[in-house]
Amino acid sequence: KNEVEQSPQNLTAQEGEFITINCSYSVGISALHWLQQHPGGGIVSLFMLSSGKKKHGRLIATINIQEKHSSLHITASHPRDSAVYICAAQRQGGSEKLVFGKGTKLTVNP
């Protein structure tokens, strides 16, 4: 079983829909990262959070430390939001290595 699991693997939505991507992890973490990867490979960091909730524009990230679960929400989705969204757990202690999920491929149709 992977240490970081994301669901769904693929998600197709219509423009304007509310999107939720889920991430569960099994390791002790000091932080949880959400990243966006567009076709062509470039990765952009969206959020780093260790508790509660963060909001940036139409993106919202939440984390429940007790349940070891995080969600990424996109409100009023747009075709330009189409990308792969990756959850990464920053391990507690030691090297604090990032452990990545496999990603969720989001396609938003006009």
Place this chain on the structure above:
Amino acid sequence: EAGVVQSPRYKIIEKKQPVAFWCNPISGHNTLYWYRQNLGQGPELLIRYENEEAVDDSQLPKDRFSAERLKGVDSTLKIQPAELGDSAVYLCASSLVSSYNEQFFGPGTRLTVL
């Protein structure tokens, strides 16, 4: 300010050939990471540098992979000889201090081994 620069963007080679990837991190960033990303998977750390010192290379297949970061700035990742299973995207990232909190990724090099 320029981001993390990688070259080449694409490379196609035959198996058993050598290949090298180059990375120029963001100016002033002490920590540099090399990741490998297989199709449909998340990135996996190969090696992490703090300045010129490799502080975590536990996932680097040392029989065929090597890396260096001379003068603690640019870095090169080499594979010799390449195998079919090495086909992947090789990502370089950098961060300001020895922390994973603020990583900035390059565009990656897509390697195809035939």
